[in-house]
Amino acid sequence: MAATVAAAGLDRLLFGGLGVLFGIGYLVVCFQLAVRVRFADLLAAPISGPIAFAVALLLLGPVASAGVTAQVVALATGLALRAGWLFSGTGLAAVIVLARFVAQKRIHRAR
Template sequence: MEQSIRTQPPGPRSRPPAGGTGREPAVPGPASPRDAVTARPSRLRPAGGGPAVLARLRRRLGGAGGKRSGPPTRLTGVGTGVLSVVGTLGFGLLDQLLFGGLGVLFGLGFVFVCFQTAVRVRLADLPSAPISGPISFAAAVALLGPVTVPGVIGQVLALCSGLALRAGWLFAGTGLAAAIVGARFLAQRRIRRNR
């Protein structure tokens, strides 16, 4: 009785590709001319991904230089309010930690936050930029301002006096936001008319 013995290298056995005819050799070995005719080309992609995958990855990352193409990301009305409150409170806390009260750093920070919200808000939510500025200013003064008289009346008096003492910063930030929003609105109207 004759028995053919095939030697197989150690490791897992290779499986035939899906949809194969079943005539491919199950064990790697010396290739015969018959095997070369029935062998199918490999459908596996190279490990690097190829040029199509790299092009897709570059598009997702924003081009070859890493710069985004298209319009910049805009804030919604809620996002504008959140940015305004968090930014104004952050500048107020920083001013209080560094200088012991709400002073020039708080005022400059509020004007900067008003500028950023007016520039970054989307066109559908333009009125939210000049509205969220004074609300965040009042919230920061109420939370971080000094209260001399205890109770609710003392807090109301502290808020009113704090707003009166810092009215210049309040009007500067709100006026800047309103001017930028107005300019953006007029520019958008002009663009729509020209179309």
């Protein structure tokens, strides 16, 4: 989560908003999550990425006015506008996790 928020913060600091740097950072984080997670925690990898994405949007996304309703609308808008990045990162993590699961099962059957 810290890496996703850091990528969002860097993007906002350098470019004034959440754009391509945030998206690429999110893809890198999703890849690292899927590759480095323990086998027992494989299902957590595709789920953790989108949660970190949403938290980064809540913390660093643009909000038009104060209040809970404005935060919810800003979060929904941010998720909708960045759906390509969100689905790409989540899909990447899911494919890697599935490949690791199948490979581990094949190794286990071969023993």
